[in-house]
Amino acid sequence: MAEVTEILCPICHRPNLRRAKFCQHCGHDVVLNNDQPSDDRRYVITRIIKRGGQGAVYEGIDQHGRVYAIKEMLDRFADPKERAEAVARFNAEAELLQQLRHPRIPRVYSHFTDEGRHYLTMDFIRGEDLEQILEREGRIDEQRVLRWADEICDVLSYLHGKGFIYRDMKPSNVMIEPSGDVKLIDFGIAKLFKPTERGTQIGTPGYAPPEQYQGLATPQSDVYALAATLHHLLTGRDPTQELPFSFPPARTLVPTISERTSAALERALQKAPTDRFATMDEFRAALIPSTKPQPVQVRVVPKPAPAASAARPAVSPSQAAPATTVSPAIPQSPPASASGTTIQSPKVPPRRSPARFIGWFFVLGLIGLILLATFATVTRPDWLTLIIDPVSGDNTNSSFGEPLQVTYELEITVPSHATDEEILAAFREAFRARVQQEYSGRAQINQNIPISYFGKPEQIEESNDQITYRARLIGTIWVRK
Known part of the structure; x- marks a missing residue:
């Protein structure tokens, strides 16, 4: 960031020198949080x-040069008692917001009253909001919207678990950072400074559900508002320009939208809260296919012993065991031994050239194959297991199913001086531990496909020279049958 040479007066908003303490134009104090300070x-x-x-939203800095978003709430109260109650609610809700720790919520740092004006400071988020993206691009691709929806559901579920109802979900309140990550902004705290009036609505017309027009808000209200937002993103149909609470099925407006997405939105947009999804997690599960793998269950039928003669006894269909795994046939392959694959070398014709050299190369190749099979039997590395077992015909040793992709959201704590490589290594170790915990040692991680970030790691806490990060990681595993 370039060095700050000018600052603005919080009252008249005219520029002053960086070192100024009082406005050279109106004489007011230009430093905030020094009248009734809430912290240092x-x-x-x-x-x-x-x-x-x-009110207003500003960009500002503290005495150390760190950048913040500064929100100012204007006091519209004429009754001193109502004003005192509003200030008390403001302080109480601001203190609750300060306790929130989530990578998709800007962190709140200070809340204070300065010369009769009420302020809140938080992380400054760079990027653009979904309303700006809609204006520039029109309707947005389904996969891109679902990725945002996954992150928004995650943060709203977190808020509901903390006892918060967001109440004002709409495109302009969702910021997309340059990295592509989602940030939920504007927690509606300014509404605490709006004088109470009978029938005053909470939320934004077009996105708010019917019950919010009666002053009621529940988790199902956020489900509705998020669905209205996603419907707008996917179809380009602006609900603020249409009849209230009218949302045609998304698939009828844009046939390329999947049936799953359209059906989930249709249920979430029901007028009666009881007809919607009960929780944000339910909506998320209906909207986005689960990436959590299910253990593969396979019954392997032992190979029958070789018959003594060519004649085979008849077996009725009811006695026949279903075969679930078929090994590829290898021409002229003798039975496998307990230690690996034993293959008899063909006789090499004496004193015949070049067949003599071809035979020796063939023998050396077979010896290499035997050594490889023995190595796989003893060490059982994942990548060799998948190669050797089908070749050897040893299905009883082929203990892994198809490769599966899994994602986990993890938190790690590392020293504040840790490098990016050390942070990634810590996340990968946490990922391995999570795999072992979830699959009770029955899973192996594919080392040929590195565990990687799915999104960007974010700092969520710092204390005592330690920093806690949260990130979503993706990896490929095999699960034992």
Whole structure:
């Protein structure tokens, strides 16, 4: 970030020198959180991001130069008692927001009153919101929307678990960072400073469900509003320009949308809360196919002993065992021994050239194959197991099913000086431990496909020279039958 040379007055918004303590134009104090400080941070405003009837959002820095978003809530109360109650609610909700720790929620740092104005400071998020993306691109590809939906469901489920109802889900409240990650912004705290009026709605028309027009909000209300947002993203149909609570099935508007997605949205957009998904996790499961693998169950039928003669006894269909695994036939292959594959070398014709050399090469190749099979039998590395077992015909030793992709969201704590390579190594170790825990030692990780990030790791806590990160990782495993 370039060095800050000018700061803005929080009252008249005119520029001042960086070192100024008071505005050279109106004389007001330009340093925030020094009137009734809530902590040791002191802020100055560097840029106006947005101003409206309820307040403003600024970019600012603290005394150490760290960048923040600074929200100002305007006080519209005429009754001193209502004002005191609103300030108390503001402080209580701000303190709750400060306790939230999630990679898709901007962290709240300070909340304070300065010269009669109420402020909240949080992480500054760079990127653009979904409303801006919609205006530029029109409707958006389903896979891209589902990736965002997965992250939004995750953060809303977290909020519900903490006792929060978001109440104002809409495209403009979802930021997409340059990395592609989602951030949920604007927790509606400014509404605490709006005087209470009978019939005042909570939420945004077009996205808010019917019950919010009566001042009611539940987790099912967030389900509806998120579905309305996703419907807008997928179809390009702006619900604020249509009849209230009217959402045609998404698939009738855009036939390429999958039946699964369209059906999940249709249920989530029901007018009665009881007809929707009960929780955000249920909506997420209906909307997005699960990536969690299920253990593969396979019955392997032992090979029958060789018959003494060519005649075979008749077997009725009811007595026949179903065969689930078939080994590829290898022409002229003798039976396998306990230690590997034993193959008799063909006789090499004496004193015949070049057949003599071809025979020797064949013998050496067979010896190499035997050594490879023996190595696989003793060490059983995953990549050799998958090659040797079909060749040897030893289905009883072929203990792994098809490769499966799994993803986990993990947290690690490392020293604050850890490098990117050390952080990735710690995440990979946590991934291996999670695989062993979930599959009770029955799974092996494919070392040929490295465990990698699915998204970007994010810092969620820092204390005592330790930093805690959260990230989603993806890897490929084999599960024992």
